[in-house]
Amino acid sequence: AQSVTQLGSHVSVSEGALVLLRCNYSSSVPPYLFWYVQYPNQGLQLLLKYTSAATLVKGINGFEAEFKKSETSFHLTKPSAHMSDAAEYFCAVTPGTNAGKSTFGDGTTLTVKP
Amino acid sequence: EPEVTQTPSHQVTQMGQEVILRCVPISNHLYFYWYRQILGQKVEFLVSFYNNEISEKSEIFDDQFSVERPDGSNFTLKIRSTKLEDSAMYFCASSAGQPSYEQYFGPGTRLTVT
Numbered sequence: 001a002q003s004v005t006q007l008g009s010h011v012s013v014s015e016g017a018l019v020l021l022r023c024n025y026s027s028s029v030p031p032y033l034f035w036y037v038q039y040p041n042q043g044l045q046l047l048l049k050y051t052s053a054a055t056l057v058k059g060i061n062g063f064e065a066e067f068k069k070s071e072t073s074f075h076l077t078k079p080s081a082h083m084s085d086a087a088e089y090f091c092a093v094t095p096g097t098n099a100g101k102s103t104f105g106d107g108t109t110l111t112v113k114p
Numbered sequence: 115e116p117e118v119t120q121t122p123s124h125q126v127t128q129m130g131q132e133v134i135l136r137c138v139p140i141s142n143h144l145y146f147y148w149y150r151q152i153l154g155q156k157v158e159f160l161v162s163f164y165n166n167e168i169s170e171k172s173e174i175f176d177d178q179f180s181v182e183r184p185d186g187s188n189f190t191l192k193i194r195s196t197k198l199e200d201s202a203m204y205f206c207a208s209s210a211g212q213p214s215y216e217q218y219f220g221p222g223t224r225l226t227v228t
Binding site for chain 1: 158164170224
């Protein structure tokens with residue numbers, strides 16, 4: 001069994017400020033973890049992924065996330081927000097040892113204020 | 115880089131009509147999935163498929179839904195008699211299986227039922 005909790009359905013930051021989107025997971029097997037970004041009326045764009053290699057993963061558009069097994073977390077960060085970062089962000093977990101389904105969090109809407 | 119493709123990108127249909135959503139998974143992949151995202155909500159698992167059989171399905175995947183791999187390349191989702199509440203974005207995904215169970219998502223098909 002697996003689940004994802006994204007803390008904060010809405011996060012608002014000023015342009016240039018740190019972005020921190022929180023994701024906690026539970027999984028009965030070693031997980032793969034993903035962050036996706038979704039713009040209105042569009043599909044899912046993969047930002048970054050953890051698939052059991054380095055625990056600090058860097059993705060596109062300056063985003064990075066750190067897998068912390070002891071905290072069961074995979075928080076997404078970006079040092080300096082840009083207006084174009086405003087979107088919906090989804091964290092997802094997939095079993096890393098079998099072909100089971102992916103489970104997505106409820107999503108976090110990021111607003112960037114000028 | 116190989117990618118999952120889906121057609122059409124947008125489908126409009128009338129309530130009660132049958133629709134078939136098409137996906138072409140990555141060529142050497144063995145596991146196939148359909149997910150659904152109702153507007154403004156999170157991505158939900160519908161069904162997984164392996165070795166020409168459904169391996170897991172959610173409670174959403176009732177008798178109105180069916181999946182098929184009609185040839186060596188396509189993977190389809192059929193909705194027999196569409197309802198208004200079937201309006202959503204449908205995502206196909208595929209996975210190679212061992213050693214990596216990472217799922218690769220397609221761009222989605224937006225289904226609008228009127």
